[in-house]
Amino acid sequence: MISFLQTIGRTFLSGLEAIGRVTLFTLKSVLLAIQPPYYPRLILKQMIEIGFYSLPVVGMTAIFTGMVLALQTYTGFSRFSAESAIPNVVVISLTRELGPVLAGLMVAGRVGAAMAAELGTMRVTEQIDALTTLSTNPFKYLVAPRLIAGLIMLPVLVLIADIIGVAGGYLVSVVKLGFNHATYLKNTVDFVQALDVISGLVKAGVFGFIVALMGCYHGYHSHGGAQGVGKATTNAVVTASILILIFNYVVTELFFAR
Amino acid sequence: MSTDLKIKVRGLSKAFGRKVVLNNLDLDVPRGQSLVVIGGSGTGKSVLIKCILGLLTPDKGSIEIDGREMVGASSDQREDAMRKFGMLFQGSALFDSLPVWENVAFGLIEGRGMKRRAAKEIAVRKLGAVGLGPEVGALYPAELSGGMQKRVSLARAIATEPEMIFFDEPTTGLDPIMSQVINELISKCVNDLGATALTITHDMHSLREIGDQAAMIFEGKIVWAGPAGDVDHSGNGFVDQFVHGRAEGPIKMPIRPL
Numbered sequence: 001m002i003s004f005l006q007t008i009g010r011t012f013l014s015g016l017e018a019i020g021r022v023t024l025f026t027l028k029s030v031l032l033a034i035q036p037p038y039y040p041r042l043i044l045k046q047m048i049e050i051g052f053y054s055l056p057v058v059g060m061t062a063i064f065t066g067m068v069l070a071l072q073t074y075t076g077f078s079r080f081s082a083e084s085a086i087p088n089v090v091v092i093s094l095t096r097e098l099g100p101v102l103a104g105l106m107v108a109g110r111v112g113a114a115m116a117a118e119l120g121t122m123r124v125t126e127q128i129d130a131l132t133t134l135s136t137n138p139f140k141y142l143v144a145p146r147l148i149a150g151l152i153m154l155p156v157l158v159l160i161a162d163i164i165g166v167a168g169g170y171l172v173s174v175v176k177l178g179f180n181h182a183t184y185l186k187n188t189v190d191f192v193q194a195l196d197v198i199s200g201l202v203k204a205g206v207f208g209f210i211v212a213l214m215g216c217y218h219g220y221h222s223h224g225g226a227q228g229v230g231k232a233t234t235n236a237v238v239t240a241s242i243l244i245l246i247f248n249y250v251v252t253e254l255f256f257a258r
Numbered sequence: 259m260s261t262d263l264k265i266k267v268r269g270l271s272k273a274f275g276r277k278v279v280l281n282n283l284d285l286d287v288p289r290g291q292s293l294v295v296i297g298g299s300g301t302g303k304s305v306l307i308k309c310i311l312g313l314l315t316p317d318k319g320s321i322e323i324d325g326r327e328m329v330g331a332s333s334d335q336r337e338d339a340m341r342k343f344g345m346l347f348q349g350s351a352l353f354d355s356l357p358v359w360e361n362v363a364f365g366l367i368e369g370r371g372m373k374r375r376a377a378k379e380i381a382v383r384k385l386g387a388v389g390l391g392p393e394v395g396a397l398y399p400a401e402l403s404g405g406m407q408k409r410v411s412l413a414r415a416i417a418t419e420p421e422m423i424f425f426d427e428p429t430t431g432l433d434p435i436m437s438q439v440i441n442e443l444i445s446k447c448v449n450d451l452g453a454t455a456l457t458i459t460h461d462m463h464s465l466r467e468i469g470d471q472a473a474m475i476f477e478g479k480i481v482w483a484g485p486a487g488d489v490d491h492s493g494n495g496f497v498d499q500f501v502h503g504r505a506e507g508p509i510k511m512p513i514r515p516l
Binding site for chain 2: 018037122125126127130132133134135136137140
């Protein structure tokens with residue numbers, strides 16, 4: 001019984017320790033990111049890596065999500081003769097929830113894993129130590145550009161995903177379900193509000209920061225050779241995905257709680 | 259006298275969990291001389307050098323560089339000290355995302371704020387000093403052999419013309435001819451720059467080639483220190499066993515029967 005309680009206590013304490021370490025890493029990263037020197041070339045490189053190269057996967061996710069959403073809404077709503085609500089459901093679901101969450105999860109899988117693997121390899125091959133000996137702060141050189149790029153580029157990706165997702169819903173509704181295309185677009189534009197889009201973009205910014213932070217944190221603290229890098233990569237994706245779901249609720253609560 | 263010392267280490271201790279790696283270690287590195295620290299694997303050589311460079315934080319003890327205490331120093335003070343240092347890592351630790359010339363010029367561009375064109379000229383000159391042609395500058399580290407990577411790493415260590423250079427196992431993993439080439443290059447570069455050097459190695463040939471002074475580390479302590487020429491007749495049991503590679507002696511290898 002005592003050993004069982006000890007295990008619970010140890011797990012709880014190590015959980016608190018991990019939260020403390022991540023918090024300190026975040027504070028240090030943010031404080032150093034706002035101090036010179038800045039690395040615009042590296043920020044631009046990361047923006048291309050996170051934004052441009054994630055476009056195909058995020059775009060594919062968005063278009064098929066929009067299409068499925070229209071189809072499912074139709075099968076469900078037709079039972080109540082409420083098919084006309086399809087444009088409203090599609091645009092609200094995508095802008096508020098599905099766009100940012102799915103884009104965040106896809107980017108976590110693609111970019112978060114790559115960041116953890118890159119920084120993890122740099123750590124185990126002493127490249128991060130080499131940076132320090134060359135009078136370059138690894139937080140400013142490696143972590144800050146990734147955090148800034150994640151914060152900026154995920155909202156851009158989500159905005160594009162919103163448009164592509166709505167287009168997917170439009171395509172299915174007009175081509176397959178026989179909706180009038182002008183009415184569909186009018187309903188979409190009339191129903192969507194600025195707050196729907198803005199809340200989604202704020203979520204995207206938070207998710208982009210989380211993805212980059214988890215990729216950098218786990219990569220930076222990687223140890224134990226190839227196995228350690230593999231573990232860091234897995235942990236980066238898993239923790240980023242869980243945090244995205246948690247913070248999705250938190251931001252939703254902040255925007256829409258009554 | 260402390261004024262003649264580039265580095266003065268007193269009572270340095272470092273443990274990882276229950277494993278004590280450095281145990282109240284004292285070490286003096288005389289200014290303008292090349293000190294070689296020898297010792298077997300796992301005796302604390304790399305941890306010692308990482309503590310001096312500030313890559314690891316010691317549990318207790320003092321490290322003075324040019325008479326200034328470095329344990330507990332601010333990051334700005336540490337970055338200032340780093341500008342005087344060059345470091346050759348055991349695995350070369352070249353940045354694999356950058357071409358060779360940018361690796362060599364990294365400390366000049368990022369650490370000193372030099373223009374890229376001027377830094378490239380210096381990098382090509384330093385590559386020449388370690389026997390590599392300018393065409394190597396355009397290659398990436400993955401395209402180089404182990405010996406060439408070591409030479410590029412040496413070029414990077416001397417690019418900023420540091421006051422002090424650290425060498426971590428400079429000949430490990432190299433064939434005897436390339437080891438000799440690296441040893442000669444290290445001697446030449448250190449002499450040309452008039453730098454202080456601290457090398458850690460278990461290669462006795464390196465010790466004889468590049469050392470003015472020698473020290474032996476065992477179980478986290480310096481067990482002998484003296485002129486490099488005295489290692490063959492030190493009268494110290496640890497040094498004698500190490501130099502002659504005997505299995506019997508005060509250094510016990512815990513080997514269990516099959």
